Amino acid sequence: MFDTLFKHLEQKVKLEEQEKALIPVFFKTKKLKKRQFLFQEGDYCKQLAFVSKGIVKSYTTDDKGNDHINLFGWEGWWVSDFRSFICNEKAILSIDAIEDSELLLISKDKYEQLLEAVPIMERYFRILYQNSLVTKDRRLISSNTYTAEEKYKELINTYPFIQQKVPQHLIASYLGVTPETISRIKKNL
Incomplete structure (x- = not known):
């Protein structure tokens, strides 16, 4: 399950062998069946999820029961309700599997421990967050224009x-x- 994560990490940063050996300690694995939820709106999002196999969707549901998809997460993508994860607020998003999927989950405590134990991960996540902002800007412009x-x-x-x-x-x-x-x-x- 970690092959996809390591491939993704090494596209952004250079890992030493001892770092590779240490990283899996911070994660739990989870399998989702098609249509199974990782979490739902109103829950507390306690983990960041890396999609190592399959596809999930992140979305909100309006008053009429219509889903509005925020993003698709496929192999090599991170998904979460980041506001809920960072601020410990109820999630406004739901995430479920479009197809059978395998995820690597990291809690907030383990995330902080990972950043201390493997400092190159700070750089990795900074690059990830920068790319995410660029993607969100493109999506907003596309959506509006x-x-x-x-x-x-x-x-x-x-x-x-x-x-x-x-x-x-x-x-x-x-x-x-x-x-x-x-x-x-x-x-x-």
Whole structure:
């Protein structure tokens, strides 16, 4: 389960062998079946989750019961309700599995211990958070200024495998459009 994590880490930082041996101590493993929740809105998010296999989705649910997908997390992605995790507040997001998934979980205490025991992890997470901010900025700009077709094309160009892995109605939710709009766009392309 840790191969995906180490591959991801080494894309960002250089790890020594003793650091590699130490890192797994801080994590717990969890398997989610398709549609099984990691946590739900209103729970307290007590862990950061690294997706080592599978795909999960992070979303909110409105008053009418409609889901609004915040992000998809596939192999090599971290997912959480960061506000809940950092501030110890109730989660505003829910995370569940789109397909059977395997996760590596780290609690806030273990996260802090990891950063002390393996200092290069501070740099790793700083790089991760910087990239996350850039991605969120791009997503906000796309959401506010692009047409539905432009949003869809950008998503497909960035993640070409998404059409095979994620159902169309979930892609529509992520883009803030209807499934019928996605069908129309695909037909026109």
